[in-house]
Amino acid sequence: MSEAIKTDVLIIGAGPCGLFAVFELGLLDMKVHLVDILDKIGGQCAELYPEKPIYDVPGIPYVTGQGLTEALMAQIKPFHPNFHLNEMVETIEKIGDPGFRVTTDGGQVFECKVDSALDWTLNLHPIAKRVTLLHRRDDFRAAPHSVEQMRALVASGKMELKIGQVTGLEGDAGVLTGATVKGNDNAVSKVACDTLLPFFGLTMKLGPVANWGIALENNLIPVETAAFETSVPGIFAIGDINTYPGKLKLILCGFHEGALMAQKAHRYVYPDKRLVFQYTTSSSSLQKKLGVN
């Protein structure tokens, strides 16, 4: 058996979705290996219809299956993905929380372990002279192991944990010297520091949407993920405004949501018409609508 290849992420399947995932992961500094049972990159596009046209890739009016594969390869080139072709993933074993050992039929082993956001604190601790972690609550959603490590450092006096919020900053001649912190017990204290790393979310104002009679959750509209429909049948919410388990505020997710929403909306607009799922590659009626046939 080969020595295990350690990677941030292992993508099983070098089809178009796997290839684009390399790009998104690469943007967030994650290293990737891809495994595919085929002897070529591109999944169905390269294997089944390399010369056929695709008309519905966002932002690309026309591209062949092979052309899309090549475009994706050009797009992910900066991230230097590692491909393992002619290999089929056979087993996946849990080795961490989260962490996996993946083995292919050729005996190649991959190990991927994912660290949590709390690791910012843990990674800075050996480098910085002193680290203070300020958190609104004494409760963390990071991986339990990371939380334990942080608590051990706090217990041994190697770093400080404060529960509260920053209410003011102090400085001299434009240089930060400290922060004022108000604890959850309302006690005010000063924390001397020369670097402040804020990790906070945005507060969004909802405006008139709040008055439309749609159920809301933390200023967002909860939807189901079959059609992205709101609590009011016939009203859909796609894009940044909606929320559901696993939601990512990405335009491409909005494209996906729009596609599923349209299927359900069709039922409302044309209650008597049966909707047949079609590809732009092979459907002459869709091509006609697109003006390409």
Ligand SMILES: Cc1cc2nc3c(=O)[nH]c(=O)nc-3n(C[C@H](O)[C@H](O)[C@H](O)COP(=O)(O)OP(=O)(O)OC[C@H]3O[C@@H](n4cnc5c(N)ncnc54)[C@H](O)[C@@H]3O)c2cc1C
């Ligand atoms: C004729 C035709 C025309 C089409 N036209 C369009 C179109 O116009 N527009 C459109 O949007 N879509 C179209 N599609 C669909 C589109 O090709 C697929 O939606 C797309 O390829 C899915 O990409 P993917 O990366 O998820 O998976 P795939 O392209 O299916 O790639 C998955 C890869 O995973 C690999 N794999 C699977 N299991 C393992 C394993 N255990 N170990 C290693 N590797 C594994 C497979 O070998 C494969 O290469 C068309 C499909 C066909 C067949």
